[in-house]
């Protein structure tokens with residue numbers, strides 16, 4: 001199993017605050033049967049430039065790899081916040097792609113509403129068209145704008161993006177909730193624990209995997225297959241299908 005979104009690298013963002021916490025998170029994921037973990041610390045354009053971020057990430061990675069004795073394969077990535085990249089040349093974001101691939105985990109705006117004119121949409125387009133990168137939208141189910149207008153999910157897929165959801169959202173998904181609807185519309189491509197620390201945000205990959213498998217084995221297998229293809233840098237593009245709609249009874 002592949003965990004596509006984690007904040008396990010020590011002392012680089014609001015995730016693991018020590019090497020001990022990093023090792024505890026990896027131990028928990030290994031016990032849950034996860035074999036590959038993508039390390040995706042936050043990158044905010046405003047706070048630091050890419051070079052500084054990459055140096056800091058390399059140091060944190062060395063610290064972790066020297067100490068880690070377990071069997072999980074670790075890959076380098078980041079969670080690139082596009083809302084803060086207004087003054088960033090899009091070509092400078094290229095090294096933030098998931099290790100050895102054409103895929104980049106992108107975080108969008110948490111503003112209550114989106115419009116097609118928002119800066120991050122332009123950035124998504126530039127990443128695709130100018131850099132040949134495919135954005136994977138981090139925790140798509142959490143954005144207030146998308147929760148308000150779930151049709152955005154289909155629009156993002158139509159624009160060539162893939163969508164990742166969080167394990168906690170699978171576990172907490174209501175019957176008529178957004179996550180269930182996105183899954184049944186085929187609008188979920190990747191899964192991540194988005195774990196930050198062992199106490200407040202521990203990884204719950206195993207529990208989410210069990211639920212997904214129980215609900216629909218094919219959807220579960222498809223998500224794992226997508227992530228395998230991404231890590232092998234194979235091209236992926238999906239038809240958006242029917243947009244999810246928000247009704248008085250919930251998401252359908």
Ligand SMILES: [Fe+2]
Nearest residue numbers: 005007079194
């Ligand atoms: Fe995250």
